[in-house]
Amino acid sequence: MMLSKGLKRKREEEEEEKEALAVDAWWLDPSHPAVAQAPPAVASSSLFDLSVLKLRHSLRQSEPDLRHLVLVVNTLRRIQASMAPAAALPPVPSPPAAPGVADPLLASSDAALSASMASLLEDLSHIEGLSQAPQPLADEGPPGRPTGGAPPGLGALDLLGPATGCLLDDGLEGLFEDIDTSMYDSELWAPASEGLKPGPEGGPGKEEAPELDEAELDYLMDVLVGTQALERPPGLGR
């Protein structure tokens, strides 16, 4: 695989965003005057998106490569920390119908988000939990998260802030969209798709995850963590 020459492609595509190199790598160019003096202050949202993509991909493995996962998470935290102070935008307005808008649940569910990320990392100690959480799709479809430009993403980060330790922007639904919820539909969980609004892009249902409200999100996490946490004896010196 050669280094990219900067092919332009649609952002919806799942493939690595090679344009990130051509467009956004300026801060790594040592000859760039802005870089010569100081370390980079702000990462582009595409580097953030790329890292979230890597994190999700890593978590989807039946047995994640722990080193890869830890390095990506730490890098993501750095990127997020650098983006948060720069995101001085006003909080994103509530009506979910507005395109590309982060949903009000984010404002109120910082704790849920950090808990959900924490739970996912917690699941690393019960690796079998991860193997059954987000189902790997046979074909990796488009990520499906709202891609309506950078400002909403930064706005969502403004809500999250580094203090919560959250690693997601408005891509919360993006993290869970791949979960095959048909197992949980009938008894455990009200059918998710009814009564939920379509994604901001208004595209085909497959591509855009339905918005989850807060209670369903928490319940989903309980189900994932509760049913999948098969205990494996941690102590190995026998």
Add this chain to the structure above:
Amino acid sequence: MNCPDESTYGNKADIISTVEFNHTGELLATGDKGGRVVIFQREQESKNQVHRRGEYNVYSTFQSHEPEFDYLKSLEIEEKINKIRWLPQQNAAYFLLSTNDKTVKLWKVSERDKRPEGYNLKDEEGRLRDPATITTLRVPVLRPMDLMVEATPRRVFANAHTYHINSISVNSDYETYMSADDLRINLWNFEITNQSFNIVDIKPANMEELTEVITAAEFHPHHCNTFVYSSSKGTIRLCDMRASALCDRHTKFFEEPEDPSNRSFFSEIISSISDVKFSHSGRYIMTRDYLTVKVWDLNMENRPMETYQVHDYLRSKLCSLYENDCIFDKFECVWNGSDSVIMTGSYNNFFRMFDRNTKRDVTLEASRENSKPRAILKPRKVCVGGKRRKDEISVDSLDFSKKILHTAWHPSENIIAVAATNNLYIFQDKVN
């Protein structure tokens, strides 16, 4: 180093994942992604065939690990051999440890060149004879046969690692060895397979607090109580097993402060140590991170003694290398027998050697297109900018799928083994 000549050994079906000479250099073992081990043996030098001095030929091939399925976790366990380590030879047989992600095995490789003939109750094909036809009693005798090399698994050390094993290291006491995974290191006795001692455990109480993993570990070559392990944050800890049963508190802690002028979002990833090796003398350790090789004096913890740039021209390409995951590649590094030269791999089938005394370095390429057998290897150069000279290759033309992650150096001679994907190259110093 003088010009090496080259012998190549053809395509393997699978990608080579580890290469290791034994303690005398007579044998060279490779492990591959398919779980196979191939052992090469050096030919005895003969006056008749001087030009075939010390070539390596296949000695034994066996399937070390098979793919397994963990039914409890619904996971397939890869059969890829992560590491091979030889035991010192104590009798006619050879012993080596080979490991995949979860299970370490001790293999005995021995020769059989005689077989018993003249059984009373069996005929030459092994079929039972009709007792009525037996009229005499004879003693079976050993007769020569064609040399057969057989590999038998003598011990299987299983079920001790939740995470992926990245290192094994034989202790200088030759009675114990350690195996390290992402979060734990276990100490084994060769004779005991159902039990191991956990000597390092960095698993946090809450996995969400996990920020660092173990990347490599090795015993000191002479002090059987001392070992080191490296981390994904670019640190090395030296531990003394006499201090306590659980070596969670290190005796020494090696870390170089971050260079503020080189800081980027990828600083941590490129500082992650992919390999750590004691020098043969035991006085130094060498570490490999993404862009450099460092030599540390065991008595100086705050910075390395020497730093060598492997491929600094990649520093401006880190974003792209992050994107295509190459930034996570784990390169190994090796010392030569006298600890005066160190070697490590790079991309485009390049590998680099650094002479610690003369401070000279060279880039060589392991590829059949660019060298014929027995030809002298030509030094290569990567052009970083400006005008490219005739034989130089520009950074953007490098092939990042051709990575040399695994190399080995003969313990006493200038013979090196270089694994380039599924090809093994063996280079020797040419003596005229």
